[in-house]
Amino acid sequence: DTGVSQNPRHKITKRGQNVTFRCDPISEHNRLYWYRQTLGQGPEFLTYFQNEAQLEKSRLLSDRFSAERPKGSFSTLEIQRTEQGDSAMYLCASSRRAGGTDTQYFGPGTRLTVL
């Protein structure tokens, strides 16, 4: 059973650079989510896709952030012109809505450090 995978696991970048993260969901999961987590806080929702359609974006998601899910498979999250405040763990989760259930399974995360 292959779980959610994320790459890279760690990324160190300089302020102002662009970064891109990849998420591969559990196969056959039609929903994919991105969350951000800072130290001592719970994950905060950024955006989610159902198949290839981006259905919701949080107010937290500034215009420097963009996410895609081409063909409804893997997803990428790009941050342009990174700022020190972007340093966080970026988590991806996937789910397969079945009836009333929608349990989200998380990947290991990508730790971003902006110097």
Place this chain on the structure above:
Amino acid sequence: EDQVTQSPEALRLQEGESSSLNCSYTVSGLRGLFWYRQDPGKGPEFLFTLYSAGEEKEKERLKATLTKKESFLHITAPKPEDSATYLCAVQDSGNTPLVFGKGTRLSVIA
């Protein structure tokens, strides 16, 4: 606005000392309440989903319960390997994304 509050923020237990973690929530309509375990530097690991008041679920030394306003995660005779941060999250019936609490950091000392 959906809100989740977890208490205590941190809990230190001796091995074998049972206790409970609390998750209080406010939602307009509950689709589900979720418990996750998170080890340092890793993603959250799914534990339980609860859907309606009165529901209970168990897994090894963990038991989750749900009322209309809160959920408890009971830990019976904990072991050091149970040390982790336990996260509670809710899913509103009108929304898909999870709203998380800040978590309870549990330390179990041998």
